[in-house]
Amino acid sequence: MPNSEHDSLQVLCKRVRDENLYTLYSSGKLVRRIQTSSETEKIILSRFLKARRFNPEEAFKSFVACLSFRKAEGVNEIGLEEYKDPLATFPFIFTGFYTFHNEPLLYGRASAMDRFKISPTVFHRSFISFLEYLGETFDPCSMFVMIFDFTDFSPVRNVHFGCARDMLQVMQDFYPERLSKIFLVNYPSTLYGVYKIVSPFIDENTRSKLEWIPKNGVVEQLQRYVSREAIPNTLGGMAVYKVPP
Template sequence: MFHRRSNSHRDQEDDSLRHESKVNELRNAIGPITGRSLQYCTDACLRRYLEARSWNVDKAKKMLEETLKWRSTYKPEEIRWHEVAIEGETGKVYRANFHDRQGRTVLILRPGKQNTKSLDNQLRHLVYLLENAILNLPEGQEQMAWLIDFTGWSISNSVPIRTARDTINILQNHYPERLAIAFLYNPPRIFEAFWKIVKYFLDAKTFQKVKFVYPKNVDSVELMRSYFDDENLPTEFGGKAIWSMTMKSSQD
């Protein structure tokens, strides 16, 4: 027993040293950077990109460079609430004022409450909320959980496939390892046709993080409740909490 524990501890130390070496290798590979790029590329950030690319430095470098280019043009940190506030009027996406059992920030999405036609502004709104959620992560926590409520969703008010693809691209490629879990709560049967197309845009790691939950499926409900306290979980997701939301104040 002692030897097994000792070996396990030594293996963890070896992994930690290897990962630290990979972080240093990636930092050297991307070369000198300044300004916001330097601020963005913390050791924790580099580890996320390496993790997303199975610790392959060349692939992580390519991914990170693409993100730095995207951030330099899209400027997500400069998006302000008043610029995207119209997107939040119906509460279709917002940061919850509770955390999951691991202390992670929670984003609640209600695609059935879609209220605008501007696809670009919808993406800017989501990016604003991602940046906001990251800023509000508890110390030592790097990931967030998503709860997606399909009440009122239909093909007629669903986002176009292109927008779904662009959303997935931003999440996977520019916010790697930020998503811990995504629960799709009670999607209607017609969603299956939409999902059959959208799922091909997901990489294997992200796909494994997407969980379908149906109120009558005990196993799926228990899985979701293993992540959330019933007292915090809104009634729309089978919990006991009734949340009222003031959109602007909840996102500041």
């Protein structure tokens, strides 16, 4: 970490302590995780700092907003298995594989989201549940790589803009710098067209992590990051994943 970024982190850590945030939110799981070690504190706060371009003031506001969100949402009471709730029609799993950079590999099937059956409230809790599951299962410094597969995708059945917007906002605002990269594969051209229209409203840092891979050469592109054994068989790889529900 460059000296300027290290100094910004020191300023943020001091501000958080001076404002007694760890005391005010002492019952929160995130605060308890931070207090396990000074190294964990630095890893977590540095995520907020990086997401706010190393501006300590903006990072502090973002961290306070995160703690307030977690308290208001009752994150402590959200179970780590809730993302498996069928009412969520939740499309993501941890594959059990890691990238060549030792980042946990996630897999999602867009066709698993059914807007005619989905409960937005349950989906919201499920997404938080999944992020909490990842946070408590893996090393604090881990970032994740995701393959989001649009095989069998239906723009009529599998699009719920409210849930997609909520998911993006929660990830950007309250779980910053957890996602390393997301590969969007087998996507229809109409979906990419919609993305080009809305992309200016998506955080620049988030946009930089999206990689749209056309249908030709999916395996070759993904094998830059993961082994063929980890790539879903629907994409030409060897893995068979069962995505809930």
